[in-house]
Amino acid sequence: MTELYPFTPSGPSRRSTLRAAGGGTLLLGLGLAGCRSAVSEASSEPQGASAAPKRGGVLNIAVNSDFTPALLFSQSGQSLQHRLIYNTLTRYDDRLSPKPELARSWTYAKDGRSITLRLRDDVTFHSGRRFTADDVIFAVKNLQNPVRAAQLRATAATVTGFEKRGDHELVLKLTHPVNNLFDLFEFMIIADSETVEDAVTGKKLIGTGPFRLTKWSPGSGLSLTRNDAYWQAGRPYLDGVELRVIPQADALISSLRSGQSQLSFNVPGKSLGVVKSDPHLTISDYDTGGGAVYLGVNTTVAPLNDRTVRQALAWAVDRDRLLAQTLGGYGLASAAPWPKSSPAFTEAHRTHYSHDPAKARELLKSAGHSKLELPLLHLALPGDTAIAESLQYDLKQVGVHVTLQPTDLATGQKKLISQDMPALWTMGHGFAQVQPSTLAVSAYPFNEAKNTSKYRSAAYTKVVREAWTKPESGTAEANAQHEKISSILLDEAFLIDLVVRGQVQVAADGLHGVTLNKFSYLNLDNAYLV
Amino acid sequence: MRSYLIRRLPSALLVLLAASFLIFTILRLVPGDPATTLAGPDADAATVAAIRDRLGLDAPLLSQYAHWIGSLLTGDLGPSYAIGGQTADLIGDGLGATTELTVAALLFVVLLGTAFGVLGATSRSRWIRTAVRVTTTTALAVPPFVSGVLLVLLFAVILGVLPPGGRVPFLTAPDLAVQYLVLPALCLALPSAAVLGRYLKDGIERGLAEDYIRTATAAGVAPRRLLWRHALPNALPPVVTLLGMQVGHLLGGAVLVEAIFAWPGLGQLAEQGLQRRDYPVVQDLLLLLVAVFVLVQLLTDLVYAWLDPRIRWE
Numbered sequence: 001m002t003e004l005y006p007f008t009p010s011g012p013s014r015r016s017t018l019r020a021a022g023g024g025t026l027l028l029g030l031g032l033a034g035c036r037s038a039v040s041e042a043s044s045e046p047q048g049a050s051a052a053p054k055r056g057g058v059l060n061i062a063v064n065s066d067f068t069p070a071l072l073f074s075q076s077g078q079s080l081q082h083r084l085i086y087n088t089l090t091r092y093d094d095r096l097s098p099k100p101e102l103a104r105s106w107t108y109a110k111d112g113r114s115i116t117l118r119l120r121d122d123v124t125f126h127s128g129r130r131f132t133a134d135d136v137i138f139a140v141k142n143l144q145n146p147v148r149a150a151q152l153r154a155t156a157a158t159v160t161g162f163e164k165r166g167d168h169e170l171v172l173k174l175t176h177p178v179n180n181l182f183d184l185f186e187f188m189i190i191a192d193s194e195t196v197e198d199a200v201t202g203k204k205l206i207g208t209g210p211f212r213l214t215k216w217s218p219g220s221g222l223s224l225t226r227n228d229a230y231w232q233a234g235r236p237y238l239d240g241v242e243l244r245v246i247p248q249a250d251a252l253i254s255s256l257r258s259g260q261s262q263l264s265f266n267v268p269g270k271s272l273g274v275v276k277s278d279p280h281l282t283i284s285d286y287d288t289g290g291g292a293v294y295l296g297v298n299t300t301v302a303p304l305n306d307r308t309v310r311q312a313l314a315w316a317v318d319r320d321r322l323l324a325q326t327l328g329g330y331g332l333a334s335a336a337p338w339p340k341s342s343p344a345f346t347e348a349h350r351t352h353y354s355h356d357p358a359k360a361r362e363l364l365k366s367a368g369h370s371k372l373e374l375p376l377l378h379l380a381l382p383g384d385t386a387i388a389e390s391l392q393y394d395l396k397q398v399g400v401h402v403t404l405q406p407t408d409l410a411t412g413q414k415k416l417i418s419q420d421m422p423a424l425w426t427m428g429h430g431f432a433q434v435q436p437s438t439l440a441v442s443a444y445p446f447n448e449a450k451n452t453s454k455y456r457s458a459a460y461t462k463v464v465r466e467a468w469t470k471p472e473s474g475t476a477e478a479n480a481q482h483e484k485i486s487s488i489l490l491d492e493a494f495l496i497d498l499v500v501r502g503q504v505q506v507a508a509d510g511l512h513g514v515t516l517n518k519f520s521y522l523n524l525d526n527a528y529l530v
Numbered sequence: 531m532r533s534y535l536i537r538r539l540p541s542a543l544l545v546l547l548a549a550s551f552l553i554f555t556i557l558r559l560v561p562g563d564p565a566t567t568l569a570g571p572d573a574d575a576a577t578v579a580a581i582r583d584r585l586g587l588d589a590p591l592l593s594q595y596a597h598w599i600g601s602l603l604t605g606d607l608g609p610s611y612a613i614g615g616q617t618a619d620l621i622g623d624g625l626g627a628t629t630e631l632t633v634a635a636l637l638f639v640v641l642l643g644t645a646f647g648v649l650g651a652t653s654r655s656r657w658i659r660t661a662v663r664v665t666t667t668t669a670l671a672v673p674p675f676v677s678g679v680l681l682v683l684l685f686a687v688i689l690g691v692l693p694p695g696g697r698v699p700f701l702t703a704p705d706l707a708v709q710y711l712v713l714p715a716l717c718l719a720l721p722s723a724a725v726l727g728r729y730l731k732d733g734i735e736r737g738l739a740e741d742y743i744r745t746a747t748a749a750g751v752a753p754r755r756l757l758w759r760h761a762l763p764n765a766l767p768p769v770v771t772l773l774g775m776q777v778g779h780l781l782g783g784a785v786l787v788e789a790i791f792a793w794p795g796l797g798q799l800a801e802q803g804l805q806r807r808d809y810p811v812v813q814d815l816l817l818l819l820v821a822v823f824v825l826v827q828l829l830t831d832l833v834y835a836w837l838d839p840r841i842r843w844e
Contacts, residue, residue, distance in 0.1 A: 146580035202614035219794035410562030
């Protein structure tokens, strides 16, 4: 042993070190023994291993962003709580057939210009007030208000007349027939009219849903407790729900793996491999398509004003590689925006553009180009950057050299809706999972009247308007309209669809009965923990 | 002293005013605004216009600036544009959370730093001294975003003894709050504790080499007494100065650690506010930081003036 100094005083001796360590451990042990464990508090599941529905327990959900009260009436990045606190009039099944919720039944007028809704009479708001037809009238008018930023405002705006027949029957009169009225009913939450201004600031969220809001802590999350007066007898099974905001992906995954959270829809595609290896977690893919990744093209920038060049880009992209490498394989590589559950989906449209660099080069050559240099804007987030880099690689193989322009969300959004995008950009879009006409009237990138690509075509406008105003869906005529929309989207290639994304659910194996609606509102009416 | 303070106040207020103007202007120069962020990617012009009107973003910039300064003077900071809730509540909650984390981290810095310093300087075991050296080097070299993930993996995922993230306010449930605090505070404290430990080790070693220690040893003073009563106290002054400087590092580092451990402090609030262009939140938060620095500067000047009366007349 080397002495530091000949007169070095002894430091803590082995005995005193051990004594201190022992004392510390004892103190810590005594302290913790008298305390609750934060770990067991966080994973409060009802006891028992039976798989039968069981009452009790608090479900912890990990979300990567906080609820934005100002966006309560629009589809935002985080809409899980909508169907927990509120109800909608109807809900779609997997085949887009509407099922009763607050509306028991309905009758469409033959001319498609009105619909009679018969409402439940046994529903009360969390405040104790009875739900009536006036609440539906308020909900529709509320969505017509531009301040609410509701994507289905165009459809809500077609409702111009309300005829009450008692407290629980209502006729909605439309300016013209629309075939996506049930999209509106699936989307539109029924909020308490008396507290709506408090709702959009996050002070009070009063609905008729299975859970009541007990607390919203900005940046931390929402705490919900069981609504004992819920109109569905015996539901919900859970005593409460906690939505915890965990912005960082690794922390979110740790929360799931440690059992602190039992459910999340925000695990990045690239990280799903880590989750898959955990035997206590289950991955489910909602293939109804909550959104899609696309390559946007500014059709006013030369040479992208030439349709042949745009089609060349569509042939150049390897969608399967992009899906596997950047989204963990969860999704559907597709040249068209439609998920498999959409009435507009066909396999031919999905594979309309495959990965064919030779064909892309040939098309570019026929348009008089062998080398192009173009900017590509993308959001400066890990997932979006990976997609942009993948596109950059593919396009380079056909002689299109792309300069990446990373940007933040607010700037990207501003450029998107003010038609200020560079030649190329990549982002995500929604609204292909419901009636096909909704995509073209409610999703701005596809909007027939004004879109980011600055694409205008009388034929596109005509076909979209016709599809939107035909009340019948599922008919040969409706299918023919969908075919026309798809053909224009694919041929004109002003938006090049890449991958249709489903919602990927990661859940603890003891969690059952979780469902999402078409707008990613979480339904836990029948959910339980074992 | 009072007249000195009165003379210094105008310049402090001028700094605050200039800072408020700069903050306001720079935020407006950044592309994107709260209305387009709130409107979402599918909004039409009417939606954006209606939101702009509701938020008062249509008003002339000077009027918006005057409105903001008015809200500061009346103490009513108003609602947040995009995050939701009242701006004062958001900043108050975030400040509480960040302060809690920083204080806990400071406690870890003192405890671990002292342990590293004393063991490193005085342990007779070469193994312990090597272990301390390796530990402090590692703590310095590994950035918090790596150590944080490793700590979570070990204590939350593998051992399952501590929660991986989140926060329970200390006053609500102290027993749970402490458990939520341990990992983020430790992660934040490790680099500073290593720095402190190294300084303390050097200080103690230098102290132990002094003549008076040699004399005291010859006089038969107990080695433990030499360490705890003489060498350690003499090594402390520079370390205390260093500790003061580390507080700034801890506050800065808290922003990163908050993200790893989902700790809802000022760092997360600032990031959220900037991302959504929530003007009231970002403006008030930045001005609060400037005000804190101005106040510290003012206090420092006052202390100097108190220590050296000549300064008052300069």
